Amino acid sequence: MSGRDPFSELQRPKAYWAVLETVLITAALPIFGLWLRPDDPFFLHAEFPWLVLAPLLPALRYGFVYGFGSALGLVLLIALGWRLHWFPMPYFPGGFVLGLLVVSMVAGEFADLWARREAREHTVANYERQRLDEFTRAYHMLRVSHDRLEQRLAASSQSLRLSLVQVRRMLFAVPADQDMLEGAAEAIMGLFADFGWVQVAELYAVRGGAPDAEPLARLGQSGALHADDPLVNEALRSGELVSVRSEDLGSLPRGTSSVLVAVPFVDVSGEIWALLTIHEMPFVAFQKQNLMLLAVLGGYIADQLVAAKGRAGIDDPAGGDFVRDAERALIQRRRFGLPSMVQAAVVDNPAQADNLVGILSGQVRGLDRLWIQRSSATAPVLFMLMPLTNEAQCVSYRTRIGRQLREVYGVDVDALGVTFQGREIDPRDSIEGLIDYLCEVGGVDRAGIAYRPRPGV
Incomplete structure (x- = not known):
């Protein structure tokens, strides 16, 4: 999938432009020196070695390769000038040449190091931006769900949240070799009819x-959809809900569309999965709050399609989300060295198991992902994925959990039967290996988890 992500690629100059600029800067200094000091165009006898600026500028702007290439070109020119006696040069300036190369290498290495650090920061910002979008949508869904419950309590026996859960389960129940959207299309339409x-x-x-x-x-x-419908084209172009309301139309031509509202199903990465074209709806429903609900529903369903498509054979939705985020954390660890932790919390206290699981679940941080494993044969186990967290931060998290449990029960974590065990994700890990590790330290039967890893992760 390819989405519109403002942080997906750093803006870097084209390679041919970088080469051209490096060549021009490298040639400019000797040419200027030839015009200013015909007997010393390389400024070997000047009070300041101005020639060092030629490799320094490309090195700082483009990195090690360009800076070192510029310095190497200048060294070759100096060697030819000395060898062929183009200019009065009684001896080869070895110290000057060595300093020129060292300056270009140090500056280039600094530029490359800064570029790698910038890439890491962009990756962190992108990850947090996507999770913020997910949290924002979840907040709106919760808020709208409560409003709808108040309005439909007498006439409906099912909440918006429950309907969304049913659609999510239906998506995850569709076999991997079938079109998930097609299998849940009727349920999705029913969702919009009931609540939109x-x-x-x-x-x-x-x-x-x-x-x-x-x-x-x-x-x-309804009639057939026209390929040149302005509302449909605008919704696909912008990735946002478009309606015939004057503030939504903008500069679009009026009176040329048979569609009242076009709702694109856009996930958090910007990928459009489906399009809902609405031709008729009550006038009282044609208001900002209801249109916002339609847009949020479309985005939520698109996110569930992403989760269902990337569930990697796991039937449990929470497990699918856990594995999907673990894959993302592993890829970021391999590409950018960003730390992430996985750990298992075993609650070996039958009398207080539900209370302890509730407390531990309530302390999960915003970016973390939780997967609870319950079995009649074993104690409850909480699998935790902690993105962008190293070992020291994980220890601080466990200390905070222990302090809270001590305030509630008056005893330490060990006395309550709660044990934590985990480690930092390694670039050499695989998703299969991480699941095996969590099952081993958590005492969970690996055969009871239906997981098939995707190739290459």
Whole structure:
């Protein structure tokens, strides 16, 4: 998948432009010296070695290779000038040449080190931005769910949250070799009809940036979708909900669309999975709050499609999220060296197991991912993934947990039967190996977890 991610790639100059600029800067200094000091164009006898600026600038701007290449080119020019007696040079300036090379290498290495550090910071910012989008959507879903419960309590026996959970389970129940969106299309349409006041609509799968010719699901009777519909094209272009309301239309032509609202299903990385075109809905529902609900529903379902597609054979939704985030943490560890921790918390206290699991679950941090394993034969085990966390930070987390449990129960963690064991993710790890490790330290039967690793992770 490819999404619109502002942090996905650092803005770096093109290679040919960097080479051209390096060559021009390298040649400019000797040419200027030839015009200013014909007998000493390399400034070998000047009060300051101005020639060092030629490799220094490309090294700081583009890195080690360009700076060292510039210095090496100047060294070759100096050697030719001395060998062929182009200029009065009684001896080869070995010390000057060595200093020129050292300056270019030090500056280039500094630039490369700074670029790697910048890439790490961009990766951290991107990770936190995506998780913030997920939390924002979850907050809106919770808020809207409570509002809808108050409005529909007398007429409906099912909450918006429960409906979303059912759609999520349906997505995860679709076999991996089938189209997950197609298998849950009717349930998705029912969700929009029940909670979005949608009366006539169509759901299209989006492939290659364009909707399919035939809808996956249809609600009511509507005409065919035109390929040049301005609302549909604008929704696909912007990745945002577009309606015929004046503030949404902007500069789009009016009166040329048969669609009232176009809702793209966009995940947190910017990928558009599907498009809902609404043709009829009550006038009272055509308000900002309800349209926001439609947009949030589309984004939430797109996120669940991502989770379902990347579930890697795990039937438990929480396990699918855990493994998906663990794969991301492992890839970032390999590419950028970002630390992440995995640990298992065993609650060996039958009398207080539920209370202790509740306390531990409530202390999970914003970026962490929790996966609870319960079995009648073993004590409850909490698998924890802690992205962007090293060993020292994990120890601080355990200390905080122990302090809280001591305030509640008056005894230490060990006396309560809660044990923690974990380690930092290593670049040589695999997802299969991490799951095996957690099962081993947590005392969980590995055969009871249906997991098939994806190739290359």
